[in-house]
Amino acid sequence: MKYIWALLFVMLFSSAAPTFAQEGMKPGDKNWVALEKQLDDVNNQWLCAGKYYKPKMQDCVNFRASYWSDQFFEVGRTGMTQTKEQMVASQTAAATKNPNVVRGTGPNPQDFKLMSVYGDIALATDLTIFKTADANGQVSESGRANVLRMFVKENGKWRPAGAVLIPVEK
């Protein structure tokens, strides 16, 4: 009889454990701060920003195509929703037209903040400053957006799951 109870306990634990693996983390505690830092870095990788700068735009597009979760999607600053496939296609077209990237141009995220954690899903916000370069290579701001950044942990690795860009009026 006691083995039947043990079996039931194992069954219950096994189905619940993955879901609640990261529940219990609270804003400001050590684990939360560590995860926020980790995802801030993931965010920079996603955007090929800072130390992840890539001089060739296509290299960044190729990296994103392998980094984004298969279900990745993005709502852009004009309210248009694109799937991962559509994003890769449009960014590849843009990279063909403008293959070189001036350092510091493109999306520059700042004020990254982890807002909520649900098991293997994390939701964060940042303020992204978009910059472009003129014909002389002079870099200047072209726009900014508050961004919802969504991440999923798959096979032990955090990956971008989606984004929503909300334009900020100057």
Add this chain to the structure above:
Amino acid sequence: MIKIRLVCLLLLSGMLLGSASLASAQEMKKGDKAWTELEATLRDANQKWLCQGKYYQPKRIDCVHQRAAYWDDQFFEMNPGASGTQTKAQMVEGQTAGAKTYADVAPGEGPNPTEFTLMAVYNHGTFAMAVDHTLFKIRVNAQGKPDFEHVTAYVPTDKWYLDDSGKLAVVREVTYARVFVKKNGEWRPAVGASSPRALSK
């Protein structure tokens, strides 16, 4: 020896059952029956979130109370304009203040979600991301124009159009990302984030 065998058997059972439950939840694919059913469930949850359709509440404060109970504790919302990013507590506080000033809601007034589309499902079927096209409507005044004097949270604009009923003006349209978490068997709003789009008409 028998005990060791039994322990091994228990562990193996647990592993198999655990992976089976994960696999079953993650087998859901865009367009299949389970996906379509979940999309319908979440479309209804979205209506409940926004107090629309069968969830219409004539008193604004009743909707605020329902949301306060319905939103997950970690809920937050991101919108264009001055409100920016707000936590659940900030949202409830702001909407409660608005409900005191403007107590009544006309049927159909407020956010009207259309084209609800489930985009992604994660966390072993307990976390879902969707988008919709939300139309913000307000009642029209005696002059047949949007009655900005009797609603909150809308910046007056001269760009608007009448909806099909002819009684409400559409003053703003957005693409809204609607994110839900399933807790204790119930889907609840976890995040809302909207990006503005041009008026349809």
